[in-house]
Amino acid sequence: MQALLYLKYLTPLKIYNYIRLYFSYLLKRINKLSYPAFISFEPTNFCNLKCFECPVGNGKSLRNKGFANIELFKKIISDNKKYLINILLYFQGEPFIHPQIEKLIEIARENKIFTEISTNAVLIPEIFNKIKNSLPDKLIISIDGITDETYLKYRKNSDLNKVTETLDLLSALPRKIRPYIEVQFLIFKHNQNDISKLKEFLSYYKIDKISLKTAQISDFENINILPDNPKFSRYKLVDNKLMLKYPIKNKCKRIIFGSVISFDGKLLPCCFDKNSQNVLGNVNKSTISEIRNSIKYQNFVNQVFTDRKKISICNNCTEGQKNIKISL
Numbered sequence: 001m002q003a004l005l006y007l008k009y010l011t012p013l014k015i016y017n018y019i020r021l022y023f024s025y026l027l028k029r030i031n032k033l034s035y036p037a038f039i040s041f042e043p044t045n046f047c048n049l050k051c052f053e054c055p056v057g058n059g060k061s062l063r064n065k066g067f068a069n070i071e072l073f074k075k076i077i078s079d080n081k082k083y084l085i086n087i088l089l090y091f092q093g094e095p096f097i098h099p100q101i102e103k104l105i106e107i108a109r110e111n112k113i114f115t116e117i118s119t120n121a122v123l124i125p126e127i128f129n130k131i132k133n134s135l136p137d138k139l140i141i142s143i144d145g146i147t148d149e150t151y152l153k154y155r156k157n158s159d160l161n162k163v164t165e166t167l168d169l170l171s172a173l174p175r176k177i178r179p180y181i182e183v184q185f186l187i188f189k190h191n192q193n194d195i196s197k198l199k200e201f202l203s204y205y206k207i208d209k210i211s212l213k214t215a216q217i218s219d220f221e222n223i224n225i226l227p228d229n230p231k232f233s234r235y236k237l238v239d240n241k242l243m244l245k246y247p248i249k250n251k252c253k254r255i256i257f258g259s260v261i262s263f264d265g266k267l268l269p270c271c272f273d274k275n276s277q278n279v280l281g282n283v284n285k286s287t288i289s290e291i292r293n294s295i296k297y298q299n300f301v302n303q304v305f306t307d308r309k310k311i312s313i314c315n316n317c318t319e320g321q322k323n324i325k326i327s328l
Ligand code: SF4
Pocket: 251, 252, 253, 254, 255, 269, 270, 271, 272, 273, 304, 308, 311, 313, 314, 315, 317, 318, 319
């Protein structure tokens, strides 16, 4: 249970803020959102891999590339630390490419905020000595195949040996400094047969959780890459057309509880806005709280809670969908 991991970082004020946000969500009282309980902050949108369904990896991303500035990160933490429970140090790109990633983790930790990173884990062996005393509280490691053939089909440019080397290094750490490790397996047709052998493949390492995750596809024509078992897909076929399995409801927890900040300070509604189409403010110029209370933000939230289908990113997101992640 992720909530248990947060325990040592909780304070009465953080719990109070969380409850307020929860009631805002339930009652659709979205006019006073103030502080987020979760922030996803992008250290960089550069990546070492070329995963074909990722806009950074497949080269279709329309965004400029760069690295987050430490001073900007300090400002965000300082403005939000009283209420912030979890900082996810990722959005797009590979976080461990940031030359000062351990500094970002240390700053969050000094301010008593839970830290979480999702990584392809390829670069970790190279920088392990530099980061081993400043690892995040939780690491999500992507492994979507147990052989070079199945793994490299999606994780192009990668190296499965480097990923298992990372798992070896992490497994050798004392529990006190070893992060909670979740291995995440994105399910496609080409790797579906690896699922039954995944547990055994990972049994040599100290892993806290293995999750199977249904894949998001950007092109609804791309049916061929989805697994055969409908249980492992977030989409269904209706009249030969692909659509999300569950109805799209006019509500969204993410925009109420969290904020996503790109490396250059743009505040986005959520991690589904991969091309920054819906910039709601810039944290270089305003605080997150000011942005969340601005007309622009309120209008966006209103649109989500009244007619979400009109926002293009909201038509292919996981909000309201079930079984997106399946524990193994
Ligand atoms: S895409 Fe829309 S509904 Fe989905 S998480 Fe983002 S804002 Fe919410």
